[in-house]
Amino acid sequence: MQAVLCGYYGKGNGGDEALLATLLQMLPDRVTPLVLSGNPEATRNRYGVKACDRNSIPQVIQALRQSDAFIWGGGSLMQDTTSAISPFYYGGLMTLAQLMGLKTIAWGQGIGPLKRPLTRFLARQNFTGCSAVSVRDRASAALLNDWQVSCTLAPDPVWALESVAVTGLWDLPAPRVAVTLRSHPQLTPTRLANFTRALVDFQTATQACILLVPFQQSQDLAIAQAIQPQLPGSSQIFTLEDPKALKGLFRGVEMAIGMRLHSLIMAASEGCRCFALSYDPKVSQLVAELDMPGWELSQMPEDANVISKTWIEHYVNGDATSPEKIDALIDRALLHQELLAEALLT
Template sequence: MSQVFLCGYYGYGNTGDEALLATLLEQLPPHVAPVVLSGNARATADRYGVAACDRRQWQKVLRTLQQSQAFIWGGGSLIQDVTSWRSPLYYLGLMTLAQRFGCRTIAWAQGIGPLRSPLYRWWTRKLLRRCLAVTVRDSGSAALLRQWGIPHQQGADPVWLMSARPGLPPKAKAPIAVCLRPHRHLTSDRWQRLKMALRRWQEEMGVPLLLLPFQLQQDLPLAEELYGALLPDQTQLISCEDPREMKGILAATAGAIAMRLHALIMAASVGCRCFALSYDPKVRYLMADTGMAGVELEALPPDPTALIHQWQHTFCAPVPDYQGYLQSAGVHRAVLNLL
């Protein structure tokens, strides 16, 4: 057995990042033994039945790196400096150490950028050129790597292929899932418009809504406030931290209105109609690549009625055929066989 160090934003209760980890673990070849870098090593080990390493214990991280034969940047937007300059420093530093220790390195299912810092752009190019394989999950990242001259493969996000566990029992009328997160583009005014539109949609059309916070620490207060503004007999709030269970819950819905990228991907992968509220380039890329319905948060219609009309059109339309994206996501599984 060869040891593989899995590096990502794991163990922080973000269902999207946990979904990437769950998918990566499902797709690893049977001859490798994973060790997961985690913000909560005990919870990660208990949930997935694997070895885990606390990302804050640097001596243990370095020892684990030295004992590993391979290192994987495990999916997501790890290399971007828009939300924090510290985050790429951490991940680029680990990849640098892994390569110096002689690990085979893979950048797996990455969303590269935005990178404003010239230093980070130079450093990222240098590391990617030394990787055994590089795969990206969106057209924007692929265009950037073509510009840099980095060999790579592009495929749909691997979470399209993550397994699901049984979710909600069937109901007479399946709900629409709503997955929102705090963000500077979700201003107080836009938040009020969204709440008003969802409440009026329930009153006028009798639409049941299921509120699904994807990162409890961030999203739950927003979901609880929204729950208090909606019709209680037509609204449900569920907290779930296992990504496979979350996908099973979404499979029992009629569709999803979501800001969270992986809420949209999970819902689409189980045949749901989706409406994206885009706050980030990664959501914009998903909309562009798949033709998914949605709106930029910064361009949210001022009249709630306009939003309701868009939702009605989306959720009454035929279910899109996403089979091609399920097949495309196999690109990321294939490169793991190089291990």
């Protein structure tokens, strides 16, 4: 059996690459993956799989014709907040796969926000036509329940991604604190300046080595490069393309301050204390489910002193997610794997 894997792959986004790596890890051995990628050569080289250009209509149609199944591979594919085009791309491919008679699976999805009636209608039609659906949050499950679509609810699949050690990490001075920021309208120049001043004060107080970790270089690297020269102590920018190494980075980190959803999931799953800056409902949902400290980015204090003192308090007295809870989340995340086996092999 050959399955087309469809997501935001080959675009240099660490979170989406982590979803692809997890999906490949969870696919039954008898299933051959064919990945729709923004960079097919890089995808082939990194994962050792078939890949074709996600933007080439002839290649995509040929891939569908040659395959037995089509899988939406994790993430917030059906949402119209960051892009009005995105749901039509993913929804159009799902519709085409269903019309061509492929077995269709929506895997590890976070649905919405869907603010436009047309994209909401398309999403409902797509999910209704799927052979199997798994979602990663209660809000998505509630929406599907309203649409009378049955689904499996489980934690984000990346909780179960295998991690590998990062060469050279342990040579850096301890303690180590990871920071993952991304460009966003809510991260205004003023907020970034306040954040940076607070990080300087935090490093001065804790003597921590600051690891600036761009999850998507096109959006995050410039921010890391702007912050690093202002830090008084030891620091390093880590640009890791292997998602297993990206997750493994957090093995050697005492605390993570992050905006990106998958940076927080990776950090929490490796037993690292986390502090969240939420710019999106999916991050806020994770914060609520794990009782994770943090702020909505739009409500981050304006006083850098308040920010740094809050981080220092969490660094000194805060708790990481308990090993028991991590094990439970990983076990439940494996429900996504069970869904694949049941849907593809029966």
